[in-house]
Amino acid sequence: MSATPERKKEFEGAKDPITFAVIYNRLLTVNREMGITMINTSISPIFAEVHDFSCAICDWDCRIVSQVDGVPSHTASAMESVKAVARYFGEDIHPGDVFVLNDPYMGGTHLQDVTIMKPVFFNGRLQFIAINRAHHGDVGGMEPGSYCPSATELFHEGVRIPPLRIYKDNTPIDDVINMIRVNTRMPDDIWVDMKAQVASCSVGEKRILEMMEKYGEQKTRETIEDIHLYAERRMRDEIAKLPDGVYTGQATLDSDGLSDTPLDIKVTITVKGEEAYVDFAGSSPQCAGPSNSPIANTATCVYVAFLTTVTTPDIPHNEGVYRPIHITAPEGSIVNSDFPAPVAYCTLDTACAILEACWMALADILPDRVPSGWNRWNGPTVTGVDPRSENFYVMFGFNGFGGAGGARGADGRPYIGDGIDLGGLIAPNIETNEVDYPHITEFNEFTTDSCGAGEYRGGSGAQYRIRFYEGAATDLVMFGDGRINPPYGLFGGKPGSCNMAYINQGLQGERLLAAKGAVSLPDGGTFTSYPSGGGGWGEPKKRDAEAVRMDAKNGYISREAALEVYGVALDGAYAIDEAKTKALRRA
Numbered sequence: 001m002s003a004t005p006e007r008k009k010e011f012e013g014a015k016d017p018i019t020f021a022v023i024y025n026r027l028l029t030v031n032r033e034m035g036i037t038m039i040n041t042s043i044s045p046i047f048a049e050v051h052d053f054s055c056a057i058c059d060w061d062c063r064i065v066s067q068v069d070g071v072p073s074h075t076a077s078a079m080e081s082v083k084a085v086a087r088y089f090g091e092d093i094h095p096g097d098v099f100v101l102n103d104p105y106m107g108g109t110h111l112q113d114v115t116i117m118k119p120v121f122f123n124g125r126l127q128f129i130a131i132n133r134a135h136h137g138d139v140g141g142m143e144p145g146s147y148c149p150s151a152t153e154l155f156h157e158g159v160r161i162p163p164l165r166i167y168k169d170n171t172p173i174d175d176v177i178n179m180i181r182v183n184t185r186m187p188d189d190i191w192v193d194m195k196a197q198v199a200s201c202s203v204g205e206k207r208i209l210e211m212m213e214k215y216g217e218q219k220t221r222e223t224i225e226d227i228h229l230y231a232e233r234r235m236r237d238e239i240a241k242l243p244d245g246v247y248t249g250q251a252t253l254d255s256d257g258l259s260d261t262p263l264d265i266k267v268t269i270t271v272k273g274e275e276a277y278v279d280f281a282g283s284s285p286q287c288a289g290p291s292n293s294p295i296a297n298t299a300t301c302v303y304v305a306f307l308t309t310v311t312t313p314d315i316p317h318n319e320g321v322y323r324p325i326h327i328t329a330p331e332g333s334i335v336n337s338d339f340p341a342p343v344a345y346c347t348l349d350t351a352c353a354i355l356e357a358c359w360m361a362l363a364d365i366l367p368d369r370v371p372s373g374w375n376r377w378n379g380p381t382v383t384g385v386d387p388r389s390e391n392f393y394v395m396f397g398f399n400g401f402g403g404a405g406g407a408r409g410a411d412g413r414p415y416i417g418d419g420i421d422l423g424g425l426i427a428p429n430i431e432t433n434e435v436d437y438p439h440i441t442e443f444n445e446f447t448t449d450s451c452g453a454g455e456y457r458g459g460s461g462a463q464y465r466i467r468f469y470e471g472a473a474t475d476l477v478m479f480g481d482g483r484i485n486p487p488y489g490l491f492g493g494k495p496g497s498c499n500m501a502y503i504n505q506g507l508q509g510e511r512l513l514a515a516k517g518a519v520s521l522p523d524g525g526t527f528t529s530y531p532s533g534g535g536g537w538g539e540p541k542k543r544d545a546e547a548v549r550m551d552a553k554n555g556y557i558s559r560e561a562a563l564e565v566y567g568v569a570l571d572g573a574y575a576i577d578e579a580k581t582k583a584l585r586r587a
Contacts, residue, residue: 375402
């Protein structure tokens with residue numbers, strides 16, 4: 001007689017686990033529907049195709065209760081924006097209101113990330129806040145696209161929006177909205193996309209009210225408290241499995257672009273029982289350029305590090321899960337900068353480095369879960385006037401993604417982008433991108449030997465070249481990193497390749513671009529990106545020889561790498577020379 005399978009104990013401990021599961025999953029579905037609304041109503045490709053936005057729901061105490069649709073770099077920081085609105089407006093929050101904020105020193109990340117928040121009232125009381133945070137194409141500043149490599153203070157980067165009411169009684173407040181619009185280079189675009197964010201939040205409001213009509217205020221609130229407590233208990237249980245101790249990690253940024261000085265992010269993670277203490281003492285002081293991170297962004301990166309390694313993917317992403325994690329970051333440092341330090345790169349390169357430092361601190365105690373290093377961003381923002389329409393445009397170079405790091409049991413995924421976004425951003429369709437912007441794509445293909453070697457290799461980066469139309473006045477702003485410090489390998493794995501980018505490669509006027517900086521492109525010129533592949537995990541000569549053979553046959557690695565790095569000898573038909581391979585691997 002077969003044994004009775006053990007009952008799954010998910011949501012065990014809740015007062016009403018069935019209602020718990022229904023309400024929790026309903027909130028996740030609301031998040032997804034909010035995201036679909038954003039995609040269908042926004043006009044900018046960065047939303048409709050790339051998906052550079054996040055939807056979330058906070059409860060009456062400004063605690064994030066659910067977020068499933070979006071990019072990880074928005075995971076917790078959106079909650080801080082809601083808290084800022086609550087502090088500023090107090091009791092002056094009413095049904096039909098909509099609020100906006102992008103201030104990095106009041107719960108935002110960088111100025112391009114504009115957060116829209118709509119309170120949800122039921123029985124005359126504030127119950128939830130629907131949130132949409134989205135990266136807009138331009139919010140003013142010194143450079144189109146608002147990545148400003150020469151910025152030395154926040155005011156250089158764009159319009160700074162404190163907690164601000166932009167709708168009253170579900171009606172736009174035109175004079176306030178116009179103040180935001182006229183401070184950007186594409187006033188119509190930003191307003192249409194902000195209305196898409198409002199529509200997304202309105203869908204969230206509608207679905208939440210339907211849920212509360214069904215379950216009532218008391219049952220809903222009790223269940224929300226259970227969701228927070230369940231997530232907290234799950235995180236505490238996972239931290240308690242780790243050996244008590246002090247663990248350190250460090251990651252380095254090439255520079256802030258204004259000097260050649262490297263920037264170090266150092267972290268010490270102390271595990272005590274069921275709590276973890278994350279301290280960034282020893283990290284570099286805040287810098288002159290835009291590589292600084294406000295504390296909300298730094299905290300988000302820490303939470304992502306724990307959610308991707310310490311816990312399993314089914315844990316709720318809400319305020320409860322963050323309670324056992326205590327973060328300390330020195331004021332005036334690169335991970336807790338003081339106003340008005342510029343912060344434009346914080347959600348990209350700096351966020352990646354914070355995440356990497358935490359991963360490396362956890363690697364020795366979680367070797368089965370921590371991945372090797374991922375690709376960092378390789379820019380650019382491309383701006384100019386489209387000769388086909390005479391319209392100004394801002395294009396972000398989302399094609400040409402790099403690779404993920406390998407991990408125990410799995411190669412890194414190719415063409416997935418930087419670590420902090422974890423695949424949340426989507427490369428736009430090549431043909432659609434050519435319709436939207438004045439260029440032709442010459443190639444977008446995997447780069448041989450870009451992946452870090454290992455028992456489980458990194459994912460390949462994808463080289464990418466575009467040629468701009470004659471007559472297109474084109475400027476590029478590079479905002480990346482990883483030209484000097486490639487994605488790290490773990491446990492004997494090799495690092496991935498370094499980022500590289502050129503204008504007019506192989507043509508007159510060829511120029512290797514700095515990781516950060518602005519440059520004008522010659523008329524009809526080309527831009528070529530070689531994003532890095534991910535780092536490898538484990539000793540390369542332990543990699544399965546058949547996997548090496550297939551990697552070489554498929555062009556991920558060269559025959560030379562198969563022989564010299566992996567110790568696998570291949571003949572002209574890509575068959576394994578067994579005797580030579582055994583000799584190489586014994587040696």
